[in-house]
Amino acid sequence: MTKKFNHILITGGAGYVGTPLTEMLLQQGYKVTILDTLRWGPQSIMHFFGNPNFTFIKGDVRSKENVTQALNGIDAIIHLAAIVGYPACRKEPELSRDINVNGTKNLVDCVNKKIPILFASTGSTYGKLIEKYCTETTPLNPLSNYAEQKVEAENIIKTNEQFVIYRFATAFGISPRMRFDLLPNDFTYKAVKEKTLIVYEKHFMRTFIHVRDMGKAFIFALENYEKMNGEVYNVGDNKMNYSKEQICLMIKEKVDYYLHFADVGHDLDQRDYMVSYDKIHNLGFHNTISMEQGIDELIKICEIINIENPYYNA
Template identity: 45%
Template sequence: MGYNILVTGGAGYIGSILVPELLKSGHNVTVLDNFVFGQNSLIECCIYENFNVVKGDARDEDILKPLLQKPDYIIPLAALVGAPLCSRDKIGTVTTIRDAAASLVKLASKEQKIIIPTTNSGYGIGQKGVYCTEETPLKPISLYGKAKVEAEKIALDRGNAMSFRLATVFGMSPRMRIDLLVNDFTYRAVKDRFVVIFEGHFKRNYVHIRDVARAFIHAIDNFNIMKNEPYNVGLSDANLSKLELCIKIKEQVPDFVYLESPVGEDPDKRDYIVSNEKIEKTGFKPIYSLEMGIKELIKGYRIITNSKYGNV
């Protein structure tokens, strides 16, 4: 059965992979996006009768109201993402993430279901050797993390919703983000052959972008048994430090050199390991490994350069 689905920010990094998969699954998809990066990442979707696209701002309630007449599911992807971009536009970060979520909750009917992506960077700095679960207190450090945590609370407090606390996403997308950690380090390995690392012992979890899309489809198929809960979404065998990530990349780019700087610091201070057991118990398992993603990125970087692909 096909559902009516509204995806805000659907032409972004995740949406450009998710929307085609939703269409292939037979759903009717409307995308609201301001196309601020000049991307044409949904061109391939225009052939689908069940695809509609609206150019506009996800914060504009006059645009949202008519788009909220039909959807069974709402997926708010619209966001400013990445520490440099969020630092440059603090007001835009909060209004696009938290305030836009509040508008959706206010305008949507109680019967409409919301699947909201947040971030496991909300865990901030974890305890060494202790896995962060969905019960772990949220202590976000970055403005982005704080806004996402607030948006998650707004959605879950409303009910008939669920949230995905996404690990650091990697992999190729038509609306590429080279500035994400795995994507960035692999790009530097391919193009520059070296990288200087700040605070290389900091750990985080990772997940392939196509597994993120699969998680959303899994949530739609299993909403009634999963609703009103947050779920970590990541690779359980990929809780890695930056240095460990570089080792993985060097396995596929042998002449890659990485050095840890004794001075300097990373503006993104997150450091934690994450358990993904909760969503795995619902029957969802990632199928794209970190190694597969690095291999994919190496091929992709033979095609593109960093002249336009990034939020930095």
């Protein structure tokens, strides 16, 4: 099958989402350029350097010079570069705004407007939900600076002639650039390593996607671009809306640990929502990796790793 897009630029491609995505794109014969400041170091992408279809540019999405260099010969862009999650954005409010908002503006300013930008936004933009299910037309109500920055970035992306915006569920699972601040990864790590887990707001509903399914969703957009252009999609799966308690109990079926549900504690994003993924399901995209499979692989990794600060994103 001939590809509509051959050479893909991934900003922030050395991160948790970008590394498995790069792997899949290279396996499928795409050329990939990553533009990344390597906030988390180069280890996650070292194995790509032997591949002639891989190019790396150490640079900043806020720099006109770096972005212009990275755009050379590119057919489509997957924009991931960001300071990610509300704890990290709260810790570095100015830097996160500069990267997440101004960096996105710089990318859009530098690009030929006919080049598609596929953008990683988040379901956190819905904030505390009044309706039972969020759809793409549910009014946005960002409660953290991270979510606010993503809403602003979405609006900037929409000024490009060609775009697809993905509002992702919370990721889980293993990636070469590992994140243990994500809820299922965090809970599994604590259950395996610390044998204890204290959980607040246990009935809060959250929605999930495996990190490799996030990569598959981007490839799905490249393959179905004509149908998807100019739209926003919730990306996850209707079958993967779970309460925090359900995740804890799924882990408990596989790991023996002390579980306590507490009355104190608070998620700043107040994420307690169920999301409808009908729009992307109707085009044919579904998650392929279940929460149980994700927990299984997480347990195996947690048993063999020892890291100084598993929550370094926060």
